[in-house]
Amino acid sequence: MKLKKTILLLSGSLFFALAGTSVHAVDEADAKKLLKDSQCGKCHDEKRNKKGPSFKKTAAEYKDKPDAMALITKNLTQPHEVEVDGEKVEHAVVKTRDAARIKNLAEWILSR
Ligand code: HEC
Structure with a gap:
Protein backbone atom coordinates (compact mmCIF):
# COMPACT_ATOMS: atom_id res chain seq x y z
CA MET A 1 0.00 0.00 0.00
CA LYS A 2 2.72 2.37 0.97
CA LEU A 3 4.54 1.78 -2.32
CA LYS A 4 1.43 2.49 -4.32
CA LYS A 5 1.04 5.82 -2.56
CA THR A 6 4.66 6.72 -3.31
CA ILE A 7 4.18 5.92 -6.97
CA LEU A 8 1.07 8.04 -7.07
CA LEU A 9 2.92 10.92 -5.46
CA LEU A 10 5.84 10.55 -7.85
CA SER A 11 3.72 10.44 -10.97
CA GLY A 12 1.85 13.43 -9.63
CA SER A 13 5.01 15.51 -9.38
CA LEU A 14 6.16 14.28 -12.78
CA PHE A 15 2.89 15.53 -14.20
CA PHE A 16 3.44 18.95 -12.68
CA ALA A 17 7.03 19.04 -13.88
CA LEU A 18 5.88 18.35 -17.44
CA ALA A 19 2.98 20.76 -17.22
CA GLY A 20 5.47 23.35 -16.00
CA THR A 21 7.51 22.94 -19.17
CA SER A 22 4.56 23.54 -21.42
CA VAL A 23 3.51 26.59 -19.41
CA HIS A 24 6.95 27.94 -20.20
CA ALA A 25 5.99 27.98 -23.92
CA VAL A 26 5.83 31.35 -25.64
CA ASP A 27 3.88 34.03 -23.77
CA GLU A 28 1.94 35.52 -26.65
CA ALA A 29 0.38 38.32 -24.62
CA ASP A 30 3.75 39.54 -23.39
CA ALA A 31 5.29 39.32 -26.88
CA LYS A 32 2.47 41.44 -28.28
CA LYS A 33 2.69 43.91 -25.43
CA LEU A 34 6.41 44.37 -26.00
CA LEU A 35 5.83 44.90 -29.73
CA LYS A 36 3.17 47.48 -28.92
CA ASP A 37 5.25 49.28 -26.31
CA GLY A 52 9.11 45.77 -42.87
CA PRO A 53 8.55 42.05 -43.52
CA SER A 54 5.75 40.22 -41.69
CA PHE A 55 6.88 38.11 -38.76
CA LYS A 56 5.51 35.10 -40.61
CA LYS A 57 7.93 35.81 -43.47
CA THR A 58 10.83 36.31 -41.07
CA ALA A 59 9.97 33.06 -39.29
CA ALA A 60 9.93 31.19 -42.60
CA GLU A 61 13.29 32.68 -43.57
CA TYR A 62 14.98 31.89 -40.28
CA LYS A 63 13.42 28.61 -39.27
CA ASP A 64 16.18 26.42 -40.71
CA LYS A 65 19.05 28.52 -39.44
CA PRO A 66 20.74 27.03 -36.38
CA ASP A 67 21.61 30.50 -35.05
CA ALA A 68 18.12 31.95 -35.68
CA MET A 69 17.59 32.93 -32.04
CA ALA A 70 20.91 34.76 -31.89
CA LEU A 71 20.26 36.60 -35.17
CA ILE A 72 16.75 37.66 -34.20
CA THR A 73 17.85 38.72 -30.73
CA LYS A 74 20.58 40.88 -32.24
CA ASN A 75 18.06 42.37 -34.63
CA LEU A 76 15.76 43.26 -31.72
CA THR A 77 18.39 44.73 -29.43
CA GLN A 78 21.09 46.40 -31.54
CA PRO A 79 20.43 49.49 -33.61
CA HIS A 80 21.30 49.01 -37.28
CA GLU A 81 20.29 50.66 -40.55
CA VAL A 82 17.39 49.43 -42.63
CA GLU A 83 15.81 50.91 -45.73
CA VAL A 84 12.27 52.23 -45.54
CA ASP A 85 10.74 53.83 -48.65
CA GLY A 86 14.19 54.23 -50.18
CA GLU A 87 15.56 56.00 -47.12
CA LYS A 88 18.03 54.66 -44.61
CA VAL A 89 16.64 54.75 -41.08
CA GLU A 90 17.84 53.36 -37.80
CA HIS A 91 15.95 50.20 -36.95
CA ALA A 92 14.08 50.37 -33.65
CA VAL A 93 15.10 48.25 -30.67
CA VAL A 94 12.78 46.74 -28.08
CA LYS A 95 11.92 48.90 -25.09
CA SER A 111 7.08 30.49 -34.19
CA ARG A 112 4.78 32.51 -36.45
C1 HEC B 1 10.48 52.30 -39.45
C2 HEC B 1 9.99 50.95 -39.68
C3 HEC B 1 10.39 49.85 -38.72
C4 HEC B 1 10.17 49.78 -37.36
C5 HEC B 1 9.54 50.84 -36.46
C6 HEC B 1 10.64 48.47 -36.95
N1 HEC B 1 11.12 47.77 -38.01
FE1 HEC B 1 11.81 45.84 -37.99
N2 HEC B 1 12.39 46.03 -39.92
C7 HEC B 1 12.08 47.09 -40.76
C8 HEC B 1 12.61 46.82 -42.08
C9 HEC B 1 12.48 47.74 -43.29
C10 HEC B 1 13.23 45.56 -42.00
C11 HEC B 1 13.89 44.79 -43.14
C12 HEC B 1 15.38 44.87 -43.06
C13 HEC B 1 16.00 44.09 -44.17
O1 HEC B 1 15.31 43.31 -44.85
O2 HEC B 1 17.20 44.26 -44.34
C14 HEC B 1 13.07 45.10 -40.63
C15 HEC B 1 13.55 43.89 -40.14
C16 HEC B 1 13.17 43.32 -38.95
C17 HEC B 1 13.45 41.97 -38.53
C18 HEC B 1 14.31 40.97 -39.26
C19 HEC B 1 13.76 40.54 -40.53
C20 HEC B 1 14.79 39.74 -41.29
O3 HEC B 1 14.34 39.00 -42.13
O4 HEC B 1 15.99 39.86 -41.02
C21 HEC B 1 12.89 41.79 -37.31
C22 HEC B 1 12.89 40.54 -36.46
C23 HEC B 1 12.28 43.04 -36.95
N3 HEC B 1 12.46 43.95 -37.96
C24 HEC B 1 11.63 43.27 -35.76
C25 HEC B 1 11.24 44.53 -35.34
C26 HEC B 1 10.82 44.83 -33.98
C27 HEC B 1 10.69 43.82 -32.86
C28 HEC B 1 10.56 46.17 -33.94
C29 HEC B 1 10.18 46.99 -32.74
C30 HEC B 1 11.21 47.11 -31.72
C31 HEC B 1 10.80 46.69 -35.27
N4 HEC B 1 11.22 45.67 -36.08
C32 HEC B 1 10.58 48.00 -35.64
C33 HEC B 1 11.40 48.23 -40.41
C34 HEC B 1 11.00 48.56 -39.12
Missing part, protein backbone atom coordinates in the same frame (compact mmCIF):
# COMPACT_ATOMS: atom_id res chain seq x y z
CA SER A 38 8.21 49.37 -28.71
CA GLN A 39 6.01 50.62 -31.59
CA CYS A 40 7.09 47.87 -33.95
CA GLY A 41 3.58 47.72 -35.40
CA LYS A 42 4.24 50.83 -37.50
CA CYS A 43 6.33 48.65 -39.80
CA HIS A 44 5.56 45.05 -38.90
CA ASP A 45 2.48 42.89 -38.75
CA GLU A 46 2.24 39.25 -37.75
CA LYS A 47 1.02 38.11 -41.16
CA ARG A 48 1.09 41.09 -43.54
CA ASN A 49 4.15 42.79 -45.01
CA LYS A 50 4.19 46.49 -44.21
CA LYS A 51 7.31 48.69 -44.38
CA THR A 96 13.18 46.52 -22.43
CA ARG A 97 16.44 45.11 -21.15
CA ASP A 98 14.77 42.10 -19.62
CA ALA A 99 16.52 39.17 -21.31
CA ALA A 100 13.62 36.81 -20.61
CA ARG A 101 11.12 39.10 -22.34
CA ILE A 102 13.43 39.60 -25.32
CA LYS A 103 13.93 35.85 -25.60
CA ASN A 104 10.18 35.35 -25.39
CA LEU A 105 9.58 37.84 -28.22
CA ALA A 106 12.27 36.23 -30.40
CA GLU A 107 10.66 32.82 -29.83
CA TRP A 108 7.25 34.26 -30.63
CA ILE A 109 8.51 35.77 -33.91
CA LEU A 110 10.21 32.52 -34.90
